[in-house]
Amino acid sequence: MRAFVLFMCLSVGCLAQRPQPCASPPLLTGSLSVSTQSEKLMAYANYYYDALRRRIRLTEFGSYNNKTFHLDVLLLYREGVMYKMNYKNQTCCKKPLSADFHPLEIPWNASLLGQVVIGSSSGPGQGVLVNTWEGELQMKEGPAKYMSTVTEFGCIPVSTLFHTIRSGWMVTSFFNNVIGLVDPQQLIPPHFCQGAQLEERLDEDPVTFFSLF
Amino acid sequence: MRAFVLFMCLSVGCLAQRPQPCASPPLLTGSLSVSTQSEKLMAYANYYYDALRRRIRLTEFGSYNNKTFHLDVLLLYREGVMYKMNYKNQTCCKKPLSADFHPLEIPWNASLLGQVVIGSSSGPGQGVLVNTWEGELQMKEGPAKYMSTVTEFGCIPVSTLFHTIRSGWMVTSFFNNVIGLVDPQQLIPPHFCQGAQLEERLDEDPVTFFSLF
Numbered sequence: 001m002r003a004f005v006l007f008m009c010l011s012v013g014c015l016a017q018r019p020q021p022c023a024s025p026p027l028l029t030g031s032l033s034v035s036t037q038s039e040k041l042m043a044y045a046n047y048y049y050d051a052l053r054r055r056i057r058l059t060e061f062g063s064y065n066n067k068t069f070h071l072d073v074l075l076l077y078r079e080g081v082m083y084k085m086n087y088k089n090q091t092c093c094k095k096p097l098s099a100d101f102h103p104l105e106i107p108w109n110a111s112l113l114g115q116v117v118i119g120s121s122s123g124p125g126q127g128v129l130v131n132t133w134e135g136e137l138q139m140k141e142g143p144a145k146y147m148s149t150v151t152e153f154g155c156i157p158v159s160t161l162f163h164t165i166r167s168g169w170m171v172t173s174f175f176n177n178v179i180g181l182v183d184p185q186q187l188i189p190p191h192f193c194q195g196a197q198l199e200e201r202l203d204e205d206p207v208t209f210f211s212l213f
Numbered sequence: 214m215r216a217f218v219l220f221m222c223l224s225v226g227c228l229a230q231r232p233q234p235c236a237s238p239p240l241l242t243g244s245l246s247v248s249t250q251s252e253k254l255m256a257y258a259n260y261y262y263d264a265l266r267r268r269i270r271l272t273e274f275g276s277y278n279n280k281t282f283h284l285d286v287l288l289l290y291r292e293g294v295m296y297k298m299n300y301k302n303q304t305c306c307k308k309p310l311s312a313d314f315h316p317l318e319i320p321w322n323a324s325l326l327g328q329v330v331i332g333s334s335s336g337p338g339q340g341v342l343v344n345t346w347e348g349e350l351q352m353k354e355g356p357a358k359y360m361s362t363v364t365e366f367g368c369i370p371v372s373t374l375f376h377t378i379r380s381g382w383m384v385t386s387f388f389n390n391v392i393g394l395v396d397p398q399q400l401i402p403p404h405f406c407q408g409a410q411l412e413e414r415l416d417e418d419p420v421t422f423f424s425l426f
Contacts, residue, residue, distance in 0.1 A: 122392035
């Protein structure tokens with residue numbers, strides 16, 4: 001019995017030494033940038049992420065096919081609706097959201113590519129220890145490879161590379177992340193959205209960065 | 214006089230608040246990866262960097278035009294020679310090195326693009342504060358844009374994006390950097406290089422990642 005306990009302790013100890021796939025904190029606020037290999041899409045966004053109530057708010061601007069765009073969306077996955085807001089004109093579009101909520105996490109079947117320090121471990125505040133994971137996802141258009149980097153402490157997202165044969169690489173870099181919701185109200189539809197009628201979906205679902213995770 | 218001193222102190226104080234272009238530590242050991250937008254070049258290297266004696270050692274492997282390569286070079290800028298070594302066969306090529314030594318630093322005329330936290334500042338060990346600088350260099354083939362990210366504390370290189378109209382983006386990511394030389398001997402030509410004759414340069418200078426900084 002003693003030997004068994006010792007074996008279990010050692011196993012757990014060994015497992016603990018190797019980085020494990022992890023889930024990011026359920027409440028996060030921060031910024032991200034997205035760019036594609038083709039330079040077709042370049043975007044910068046502020047995000048609010050609430051995995052507890054399955055809500056995401058993205059305020060983004062960028063360029064797609066050399067045209068600039070601005071997008072302010074609130075994705076409420078539990079209700080299955082998406083609000084596209086324009087604060088300047090105080091207008092609001094309410095659309096059905098059929099996509100599943102994908103939490104920010106490393107899939108359990110991801111493979112550890114490696115653990116490195118970004119910056120340096122030689123002095124305080126000079127670096128951060130991160131783990132990079134890779135794997136493959138089955139998408140409608142075929143298999144897609146991903147490479148996700150998160151911090152060892154806290155499982156904070158750092159970057160995600162997503163590769164499909166059709167589109168090449170797409171890189172999402174996260175930064176200025178804080179644990180918690182800096183302004184929870186950003187995840188509640190604004191007053192001018194109250195009267196918005198649910199539009200029938202005629203066009204395709206918008207591409208959300210998070211649908212890729 | 215007192216007003217002048219106060220003014221000077223305030224000026225220096227204000228300047229100190231804004232990140233300033235900086236030079237990385239003169240002795241660094243670490244790893245880096247290089248990839249180009251075209252996916253033509255993908256390489257991984259261990260590096261030794263000695264700005265005091267102007268020496269660089271690169272042990273790299275990767276692929277160029279879908280062909281794998283392995284390169285082990287020692288660049289001695291003071292002597293103006295480069296050793297291309299093959300430890301397996303114990304062979305050594307000695308070539309003239311005409312390129313200037315470019316220290317790892319942010320050029321004084323670079324513009325601050327922004328300061329962000331990679332990871333999170335919400336918990337200890339979860340993130341690192343970095344500054345991103347951009348600028349333009351005049352190259353033989355025309356102007357080239359660069360974007361360099363270094364840590365706020367220690368000026369440790371994090372990544373460099375280099376863009377030319379002809380080749381598109383080239384990204385160099387640094388990691389596992391430590392201040393100092395882990396093995397100073399790596400910067401001394403090995404014994405089997407002692408008899409090497411200086412070859413006349415017939416081909417072009419090899420592309421060194423550091424010639425881009």
